[in-house]
Amino acid sequence: MKKLLLISLLAAGTANAECYMRSNIVLSQQTVNSTAKDTIQLVVPDRAGFLCSVRYRLLVNKDWQTIDGEATGRTEAEACAQAVDIGRGRILEDVEPRLIRADNQMVCSDLPDIRVRPVRIGETIWETETDAHLNPEERGYFTYKNSKCRMFVERNNKNQNLFVYQGIICQITSLPNSKWRVIDKY
């Protein structure tokens, strides 16, 4: 990505927006292979009706990427649907086959930033805080005790040694944007 992304000039919220640098390295032939996950949206009134800032996560090849989008609409639903489309358009543009590209992007947003991080058993997390499994055959969802679950891997550096753990997370409720719980890790 290349542009400076300034989310919302709108009023109060923006004044305190958190900013950070996001680094991207894009390899060739990447494919988007998931639907939007862990969607977070912020809606404020706008002259056109509503302005929706949306942030969500997409699995690109085997890594989660954060996508930001913003759009206006007559209703909240319309604005947010369009914001998701805009965000998806940006990632699709980014993953066109090219050789290799790296860039930094300044992102300012009031929306929480979800990143892959070490998790512990019992913790409540966003799904995309854990990496997809290294083995593509193990990436699919499965059912355990009537819950939607999946395996994850976690790479962890300790004393200059790389540990790779795997584990199980399950969705807490069946609602679309429900959080997940770490059931096991080993």
Added chain:
Amino acid sequence: MKYLVVVAMLGLAGCATRPAPQTMSYEQISSIKLNNNDCNRINQLVELYERQLRLRGLTNVNPEDLSEADRKYNAAARIGIWSLRIGCGNPKRYNHL
């Protein structure tokens, strides 16, 4: 691991009728092979793994907190447990096996 299934060793085939060994070594527990037929006795097998974990004090543990030996043992047992739970509860998941 990968997948549900595969062999049964260490007298596991007879675990329903013979008392299981009191404690199993890492080599023993990691060499247990499971296959689709083991879904018929999933509860016994999961109990066997969980009993071994209990005997070593490895219940409700995070791997970061364990010694290398315990981490390997914990992983071997839990791979077996989850192979059974995932494979037996989702029969089409590993249907290429």
